Amino acid sequence: MSELKVIGKRSRSEDGLEKVTGKARYIADYAVPGMLMAKVLRSPVPHAWIRELDVTPALQVPGVVAVATADDFVDHGLWGWPIKDAYALAWRKVRYVGDGVAVVAAESEAAALAGIRAIRVAYEPLPVVSDIHRALDPESAVVPDTEAPGQGNLAGRHLVRNGDPDPILAASDVVLEESYFFKHQEHAYTETEGALAIPEPGGGLTVYANDQSPFINRNNLAMLLGLPDTKVRVIQAHVGGSFGGKDDIGYQTCAQAGALALKTGRPVRLILNRSESLIASYKREAMDVRVRLGASADGTLQAARVVLRADSGAYSSMTPLSAWRASMHAAGPYRYQAVQVDADLVYTNNGYSGAYRGFGNPQAIGAIEQAVDELADRLKRDPIDLRLQNCLRDQDVTMTGNRLNQAVPLAECLTWVRERSDWDRKRQRYAEGQSGRVRRGIGVACYFHGSSLGGEGADYATMTVSIDEHGLVTLTTGLTDYGQGSRTVYMLVLAEALGIEKRRIRIPRPDTQTAVESGPTVASRASMLGGNATRVTAEKIKQILNWAAADALHCRPDQIHRDGELFISPSEEHLSFDEVVRHAREMGLSLYAQGKWEMPKFHWDFDTGTGVPYHCYTFGAQVAEVEVDLDSGWTRVLGIWATHAGGRVLFPQGAFGQLYGGIAQGIGYALTENVSFHDGYPQAIDLNRYHVPNALEVPPIDGHFIEYDHVDGPYGALNMAEPTMISTAPAIANALFQATGKRWRKFPLTPKVILTGSDDPDRIGEAECRKALGLMD
């Protein structure tokens, strides 16, 4: 593909200019005449019956215009996918601190706040379910009150059945058995959740939103508000970060604002403040992962059995699917004779969990990559050598029993980070005995990550391209760019496929009224699925242009060749792009095309735990070098070396941005980002208590892409946004083991954990939560 002109070349991002000048408009930057401000009354207790809910005092507050509750939604606001177990606003009971109970619309934010404080609500406390290991006990209180998907607090199970590992484990020379615990993680996007809902003539609704998946948002809004899909329009504003985090909470926020807009006939804007966002929004699920790993004395991995339990929290949200992805990766990117995995997910009152970058794989890889390191230590083997001995290579069979019919550059990834980090020298130097307060270590972890949705469901995207009389080319997409750079990828693919200058391309904000439904913007699938759909659509419109050019140049369409934007005939006559567009219009041709691309079909059988989970995988490896102060417990990451193999890189600056950004989130996950629940009360209620790494805490990162052309990718590209973070945390834990000789087998490794082995003392209770939620000063 040496002839590529824009793909893989340096490029500015499609929407960077409006962002560096401060002109990009996010939800809170929209204001329309007559707009009301909304505020949600949220539960300050983790589990209780709502015995009384009287909103009439709020309606007496000056400036308050309306209040909505569960009764303002169809079926009391019951919604959720894949399990319908959540409410737009709590009905009958609250299940976590932050659960929305009512929403007030008022002439000002101050009046809305006074409004929620005036609402009379009586809670009758229920026993709190906070320990995932006791959630399935027969005597445990039960969190869901909808038709239970399993029984009690069981929200689902997943399994992998690839042979029988038990006899092999029994016969293995070395068997390692350990449990690893992962706390929740908060997305902490810098922009909080919000919505602007505008009532339309004829009973319709337009909603400006900052979630990820506009068509799912539209369908939920229509269902919850009792409107046909055709009467609800969702427009994506600029989104200030999401990382998986603004879908379900975003849909709830939109529904709350939407109900008030319909009720009042006025536009309603609802923006969550930071504490609300931290308390009410869903998290990466906490997970306990128990690994049994068998190897022969020479270090060859034999079999694995993994049991994991995910904390779904109050609602299942995406946890059934992220726990499935965790199951599909739980034994890591290695060759085995047999693997079995058993996963379950349980309801608790610990907030609620849902999608977050990596989607179960940070925990799966986080566990197995510590376990493999522990095995290397027992066998007195270099951790990279042991991985190279066992890692997946071309034509190998994965832990789920599937032969890899694609490039598998994992060994190359490990070799690259080994050389670039000066691994062998540092590893030896740090092993030679260190004394004093400050110790150093270097650690490695590698990963595989199934591309796109896999067995989760239908996987497709549809784009449209049209060309106007000025030669401007407009692409519509139902997939959202919340910072990951997908708009730029589409611009580059379109420019490449159509042979046009980037300056001609316009991509309107995603809008359910003008774009075509394309499934969710999740699973790092925007480049692969959306990029392919863009290319398919561009090829269609190119045929129309070639036909017009052939007509004007008196040759056959297949005789047209291109030089830049020029269309050239066999007799070397040529026309500019604008001339071809003009001629096509004169011919009455429609310069419009719609194109769809679908993932090749495969099938995973959820009941038997067998089948094909993903069409293809990306691979990668990371090395972390750390320094830890044994007196203070503070760990400093000195450097990260990272390589990712995800096919062809389409947009280099964007790709490196994803790599660096993913690693920064991995550093936070490993060391500082601490979401704890104490009897259901969240401890991370502001950004002072939830520490996101700053510019000094993210070290220089040496990043690299091992590129190849995947046959099913647009110009050979697969995906990358999520996998970039999943081996950062285990690499850091493994480096800390070299530095200290200790393993904590839990994240985050805060100074307190390093010093005492236990978590921070809990101090946040109902009073602090009331304050943080605005219920009192």
Next chain:
Amino acid sequence: MNIQFTLNGARMDLEVDPDRSVADILREDLHLTGTKIGCDTQDCGVCSILLDDRLVKACGLTARHLDGHGVLTIEGVGGPDGEVSDLQAAFLDEGAVQCGYCIPAMVLAGEALLRRNPAPSRDDIRRGLATVLCRCTGYQQIVDAVAVTARARQAARTTEVVR
């Protein structure tokens, strides 16, 4: 309270509640929405502006503190005809922009640093950016953008001296 200050080079004369936050006044009264709100509790720094060349969090600054001072927001960084500054251009070229929400504050943090320290090391740059949180980029390309701009400005100054 009547306050007089310069905002992006223009003289301002406002009658305001002296205890209101500058972030509110910029966004609500003056419609300068390039200053973003991420927390309103001075933890994230995405509302940062320059007050007399010093980086400050606008959510924690009250109106009374503007009186007699000079304010620069993102709207005042580029040229009069909408052209971007060299630093903004470097953000675009280095791929330093993802979701964009922290970027106005990051541009101002970089600008404040370069005014104070024309030849910063990469560690200096990281220190200069440390009060503004970015959740997308891992900071590396933002550091690159500031470093590239520092070198270009140094080179331009050297050329000037030679001439």
